[in-house]
Amino acid sequence: MMFKPKKLLAATALFAGLLSAPAFALPHVVILATGGTIAGTGATSTTTIGYTAAKLGVDKMIESVPELKQVADVRGEQVAQIASESMTNEVWLKLAKRVNQLLAQKDVDGIVITHGTDTIEETAYFLNLVVKSKKPVVVVGSMRPATAISADGPINLYNAVTLAGSKEAIGKGVLVSLNDQINAAREVTKSNTSTADTFRTPDLGFLGYMQDNKPHFYRMSTRKNTADTEFDVSKLDKLPRVDVVYGYANMDRVAMDADIAAGAKGIVQAGVGDGSIAAQMMPAFRDARKQGVVMVRSSRVGSGIVARNGEANDDKEDLVVSDTLNAQKARILLMLALTKTNDTKDIQRMFYTY
Structure with missing residues (x-):
């Protein structure tokens, strides 16, 4: 059989295109x-201390890691330009809404969020509760500025993009990836002020590692997240005020009363030990509940379960316990819970669910 000239040209073009x-x-x-x-x-x-955060724009960061083009079709957007100690509820809502808009698009397979490390665990957990997609969302930062010798930002960004574009990360919830390690947003915390291995998951450990340009997962977080949560921020323009009160010897009720006077709808106590309440603080807890303020017992310890009806009669006092959430994450869940209900039994259910 012989090809006619036109068919021969078409076949040649097709073959060349395939090559x-x-x-x-x-x-x-x-x-x-x-x-x-x-x-x-x-x-x-x-200079690794006393640097200026949030100076480079997203395009500069992408340009500084040309290897990104080998693992993903990447584009960037600048949502905020702040040091993360200045993170606000307003930025969280803006970020979450944009993440949901992008993940609803067929031409977006994953999201990477570059972020300061001081509050990275809080932003990640907030997104873990409000993102409405199973597509990967990876929050990444660095412990050294971009100008430092052996800056960790470029490799962290490369790994995060690789992870966000991987099929293995689908359905794992929001992830935090630094130092070649993969952590769950709900469980990870910053554990050291300055070292590159600062992010840890007390008790439970990492989800996995980045190695050989791909993720290796060894476990999953069992709590509901992202598309499986009941929270929706699409129509929210603000979040209820929730404050954290730190527990210590000889504490008094001044800070808690001030927070409530300022309009707090919920208070999380980062209590000593198993979330213990000092005898002199119990009247403040009771007064807060009479005003309708939801009270959550958390712990300053950094790991372990805060046991319900352990160090306080939570049923009698109508309190909520944080389970394994640290105080800063308990605050986030309580804020979102208060957009749905003031019922403490229902809020306690949420703490055991998420």
């Missing part, structure tokens, strides 16, 4: 930048 086409399509990953040390600069290459 020039990539072996596989790269995932589409959007990087949403919020600032932080990963976008920071120092006076010298050895």
Whole structure:
């Protein structure tokens, strides 16, 4: 059988196209930048303390890691440009809404959020509760500014983009990835002021590691997250005020009363030990409940379960316990819970669910 000239030309063009086409399509990953040390600069290459955070824009960060083009089709957006100690509820709502808009698009396979490390665990957990997609969302930062010798930002960003574009990360909830390690947003916490291995999951351990340009998962978080939660921020323009009161010897009710006077609808106590309430604080707890303020017992210890009816009669006093959530994350869940209900039994259910 002989090809006619036109058919021969068409077949040649098709064959040439197949040869020039990539072996596989790269995932589409959007990087949403919020600032932080990963976008920071120092006076010298050895400045790792006293640098200025949130100086570089998202385009500069992408340009600084050309290897990203090998693992994903990447584009970026600047959502905020702040050091993460200045993170606000307003930025969280803006970020969450944009994440949900992007993940609803067929041409977006995953999201990476660059972020300062001081509150990275809080932003990640907030998103873990309000993102409405099973597609990967990875929050990433660095402990050294971009100008430092051995800056960890570029490799962290590369790993985060690789993770966000991977099929293995689908349905795992929001992830925090630094230092070649993968952590669950609900469980991870910053444990050291300055070292690169600062992010840890007390008791439970990492979900897995980034190695050989791919994720290796060894376990999953069992709590409901993302698309399986009951929270919806699409129509919210603000969140209820919830404050944290720290427990210590000789504490009094001044701070708690001030928070409630300022309009707090909920209070989380980072109590000593198993979330213990000092004898002199119990009247303040009772007064708060009479005013309709929801009270949550958490712990300053950093790991372990806060036992219901353990160090306080939670049933009698109508209190909520945080389970294994630290105080800063308990605050986030309580804020979202209060957008749904004031019923303490229902809120306690949420703490055992998420």
